[in-house]
Amino acid sequence: MRKRSVTKEQIKQFALSRGLDLFGVANIERFQNAPRRMHPASIFPEARSVIAVGRRIIRGGWRGIEEGTYWPTYTHFDYHGLLNTFFIPLPLYETACFIEDFGYEAVPHFPGVPETQPPASPLRPGGVAPEVQLAIRIAAMAAGLGEIGWSKVFLTKRFGPRQRLAAIITDLELEPDPLVEPHSICKLDMACVEGCPGAIPHIRENRFVEIEIEDQKYRWADVDFGKCTLMFHGGDPRLSPFIPKAFPGYHFDVTKQNLSEEAAYKFCWPMSLGGWRVTGEFPEGYQTPGHAYIAKWGVGGSYGVGGSRGCMRSCFNYLEKHGLIEQTFEGGEFIKRPRWLLDAHGRPAGAGPATDSG
Numbered sequence: 001m002r003k004r005s006v007t008k009e010q011i012k013q014f015a016l017s018r019g020l021d022l023f024g025v026a027n028i029e030r031f032q033n034a035p036r037r038m039h040p041a042s043i044f045p046e047a048r049s050v051i052a053v054g055r056r057i058i059r060g061g062w063r064g065i066e067e068g069t070y071w072p073t074y075t076h077f078d079y080h081g082l083l084n085t086f087f088i089p090l091p092l093y094e095t096a097c098f099i100e101d102f103g104y105e106a107v108p109h110f111p112g113v114p115e116t117q118p119p120a121s122p123l124r125p126g127g128v129a130p131e132v133q134l135a136i137r138i139a140a141m142a143a144g145l146g147e148i149g150w151s152k153v154f155l156t157k158r159f160g161p162r163q164r165l166a167a168i169i170t171d172l173e174l175e176p177d178p179l180v181e182p183h184s185i186c187k188l189d190m191a192c193v194e195g196c197p198g199a200i201p202h203i204r205e206n207r208f209v210e211i212e213i214e215d216q217k218y219r220w221a222d223v224d225f226g227k228c229t230l231m232f233h234g235g236d237p238r239l240s241p242f243i244p245k246a247f248p249g250y251h252f253d254v255t256k257q258n259l260s261e262e263a264a265y266k267f268c269w270p271m272s273l274g275g276w277r278v279t280g281e282f283p284e285g286y287q288t289p290g291h292a293y294i295a296k297w298g299v300g301g302s303y304g305v306g307g308s309r310g311c312m313r314s315c316f317n318y319l320e321k322h323g324l325i326e327q328t329f330e331g332g333e334f335i336k337r338p339r340w341l342l343d344a345h346g347r348p349a350g351a352g353p354a355t356d357s358g
């Protein structure tokens with residue numbers, strides 16, 4: 001029987017017509033250094049290609065957080081909201097259907113978190129343990145979409161750090177796209193470090209992670225994900241005006257904590273989303289009502305309080321300002337006013353002495 005043929009360009013045009021913004025291809029050989037439990041062939045042993053796709057995060061998603069006035073947009077649409085659970089999965093699935101119409105199997109891969117893989121044994125002797133997860137940013141680098149920046153956020157020439165990613169693993173052999181040269185997008189300017197309240201080491205600290213794909217070496221900061229998680233998921237009173245309301249008198253200096261990422265999640269989520277009895281002092285029924293309301297706006301679980309102050313907002317502001325990414329805006333820089341950052345009590349900088357003893 002004659003094989004039905006489809007070209008990479010046809011698949012790409014279909015994917016873009018369905019709403020995806022970014023499309024690139026890696027051959028399976030580019031994953032030769034990947035751990036087995038993060039390898040595409042552990043999901044689909046006959047895989048020949050991995051298609052990485054992305055869709056932009058709109059710049060306006062962060063506007064309310066940047067101004068310190070409105071949080072739901074980022075969680076609802078952009079962070080773990082509709083972008084991850086609908087705006088990308090629908091065109092991803094349609095693209096997988098398109099490929100299968102030509103007689104090739106296509107596995108849509110929802111990006112998970114390899115760090116959360118539980119200990120498990122293979123189901124077949126000599127096999128790979130279940131709950132395989134691709135490292136989606138590395139898969140996207142292997143597909144030539146962009147590079148991981150110093151902040152560990154994935155950067156593209158088109159949007160800088162503003163995209164979310166997904167992938168399709170297929171037995172269709174496709175021409176791989178060229179790899180992006182290391183540091184051709186990330187300029188090592190450290191704007192992310194300056195904007196982040198303490199989770200990204202400066203390049204002069206020499207703390208980094210390095211990987212190799214073909215002849216290219218990619219290097220990024222060894223980010224402190226315990227601190228990053230505390231900042232982003234509502235454990236940092238400097239970044240959440242909701243904490244002092246829920247816990248008057250609370251004083252917590254994230255820069256002095258030394259938690260693992262998982263321990264930081266274990267701390268933040270119950271403190272943010274847990275219920276609490278209704279009393280006169282706290283009539284809302286939640287541990288931290290502001291965070292719980294943001295999560296209610298979310299879709300499928302996670303929520304964002306910190307709003308990626310350095311790794312996203314400072315980064316794309318820097319790249320846009322220096323003409324280093326393709327998408328431009330008529331209204332000038334994203335960061336238009338002095339930025340807000342509360343103190344470890346959750347008080348506006350420059351406010352008077354604490355009334356509590358913390």
Ligand code: SF4
Nearest residue numbers: 149186189190192315
């Ligand atoms: S701000 Fe962005 S471009 Fe600059 S060093 Fe950080 S990740 Fe790289």
